Amino acid sequence: MLDLSPTRAAGLERLQAFAPEAGRAYATGRNADDSENGYPAVSVLSPWLRHRLVTEAEVLDAVLARHAPDAAAKFVSEVHWRTYFKGFMELRPSLWAGYGRDVRRQLDRVQAESGLRSEWEAACKGETGYEAFDHWARELVETGYVHNHARMWFASLWTHTLGLPWELGADFFIRHLLDGDAASNTLSWRWVVGLHTEGRTYLARNGNITRYTNGRFEPDDRLAGRAEPAGGMPNPPPGAPPQGDDWSDADGVLIHEDDLWADHVLPRMEGAPTAVLLSPEGRSPLRVAPKVLGWTRAAAEDAMRERGIAARWLDGPEEAAAWARTESLAKVVTPYAPAGPAADALRAAERSGLPLVRALRSYDARAWPKATAGFFKLKKAIPALTAHLPQRGAA
Numbered sequence: 001m002l003d004l005s006p007t008r009a010a011g012l013e014r015l016q017a018f019a020p021e022a023g024r025a026y027a028t029g030r031n032a033d034d035s036e037n038g039y040p041a042v043s044v045l046s047p048w049l050r051h052r053l054v055t056e057a058e059v060l061d062a063v064l065a066r067h068a069p070d071a072a073a074k075f076v077s078e079v080h081w082r083t084y085f086k087g088f089m090e091l092r093p094s095l096w097a098g099y100g101r102d103v104r105r106q107l108d109r110v111q112a113e114s115g116l117r118s119e120w121e122a123a124c125k126g127e128t129g130y131e132a133f134d135h136w137a138r139e140l141v142e143t144g145y146v147h148n149h150a151r152m153w154f155a156s157l158w159t160h161t162l163g164l165p166w167e168l169g170a171d172f173f174i175r176h177l178l179d180g181d182a183a184s185n186t187l188s189w190r191w192v193v194g195l196h197t198e199g200r201t202y203l204a205r206n207g208n209i210t211r212y213t214n215g216r217f218e219p220d221d222r223l224a225g226r227a228e229p230a231g232g233m234p235n236p237p238p239g240a241p242p243q244g245d246d247w248s249d250a251d252g253v254l255i256h257e258d259d260l261w262a263d264h265v266l267p268r269m270e271g272a273p274t275a276v277l278l279s280p281e282g283r284s285p286l287r288v289a290p291k292v293l294g295w296t297r298a299a300a301e302d303a304m305r306e307r308g309i310a311a312r313w314l315d316g317p318e319e320a321a322a323w324a325r326t327e328s329l330a331k332v333v334t335p336y337a338p339a340g341p342a343a344d345a346l347r348a349a350e351r352s353g354l355p356l357v358r359a360l361r362s363y364d365a366r367a368w369p370k371a372t373a374g375f376f377k378l379k380k381a382i383p384a385l386t387a388h389l390p391q392r393g394a395a
């Protein structure tokens with residue numbers, strides 16, 4: 001049974017237990033979807049990393065303290081996929097807005113077209129008759145976690161075999177994943193249907209599924225043998241990377257679910273009025289799974305408890321603005337939130353009058369400008385980027 005407790009202590013414990021395996025063992029074993037044994041070859045750190053209850057820098061530091069860069073190269077590169085996707089979308093925030101519009105359009109179709117509705121319902125309930133697919137659908141809903149390879153296979157079956165719109169699959173994922181993330185999720189689905197790397201689709205193969213699930217799933221000759229690229233919004237050209245604001249004279253702090261530990265902000269703001277604004281329900285137009293809402297809330301509570309902060313819990317963007325007025329705050333600093341529901345909620349709070357400034361992490365400031373095109377450019381910069389990790393001398 002996976003322990004996905006929404007506490008920083010549980011995340012750090014998992015990191016400590018996994019760090020010895022993050023070298024060559026990870027590189028050779030990571031493809032195996034060994035859910036029956038609790039995924040021994042992968043870290044299962046994504047729920048903590050996604051909310052930065054444990055940060056990328058902490059994970060990379062712990063791993064590089066134990067392994068030579070060569071030995072840990074695969075794991076370090078995978079962590080940078082998260083960084084890359086966030087940067088890629090932050091340079092093109094209209095991808096998140098466009099996805100939001102397209103999901104709504106597809107959900108309207110679900111309402112209007114009974115055939116599509118019953119296929120969509122069967123897929124979400126794990127009742128399609130495709131054994132592996134149905135297993136992952138139920139696993140997702142029950143646990144909130146699915147192995148990376150299974151996510152790829154699932155997305156391939158959803159789109160190429162079942163012929164369902166990819167946006168509905170991305171929405172199903174983000175409503176149930178504990179690590180549900182605007183950038184990693186949307187862009188991974190776009191990658192499967194040939195929108196991220198234009199025209200290049202990902203197609204699940206029987207042999208691959210059988211091999212990496214240890215023979216749990218037999219080859220199924222109904223799987224699509226071809227994958228046509230989907231239509232959809234092409235990648236816009238990259239915009240300028242964000243700079244972050246000067247927050248040296250901030251007098252209040254606003255925490256959100258994209259950066260709960262906020263170790264670039266909170267230690268310098270001790271004693272300042274602090275509030276928490278969470279918006280995980282903004283991940284989907286439909287109801288986000290209670291398990292996801294509960295995890296996010298409990299993780300935020302744990303972060304505040306660990307820091308000894310008696311934070312004010314805000315009910316929405318308007319209440320954030322009202323809180324700042326009541327506290328007479330002139331400048332409220334918040335960790336920079338990349339394109340996604342938290343950034344949407346922060347902008348709404350600003351529109352209601354919250355005087356907000358954004359503190360950009362040096363980790364993001366260094367990496368995001370490299371996310372202009374494919375992963376390779378950022379990957380090439382990994383030695384330089386990891387040289388700047390906190391334990392290696394920089395903040």
Ligand SMILES: Cc1cc2nc3c(=O)[nH]c(=O)nc-3n(C[C@H](O)[C@H](O)[C@H](O)COP(=O)(O)OP(=O)(O)OC[C@H]3O[C@@H](n4cnc5c(N)ncnc54)[C@H](O)[C@@H]3O)c2cc1C
Binds near residue numbers: 085182184
């Ligand atoms: C269709 C699809 C949807 C996805 N949706 C999400 C999502 O909503 N949120 C999310 O966090 N990840 C998403 N991923 C990426 C990836 O599957 C998960 O991050 C990974 O499975 C998490 O498991 P882990 O922590 O055991 O990973 P490990 O293999 O232990 O890797 C360590 C860390 O590296 C990062 N990482 C690894 N692989 C990837 C990847 N392919 N893309 C981005 N980051 C990666 C994660 O932070 C992960 O925790 C998606 C992938 C696909 C194919």
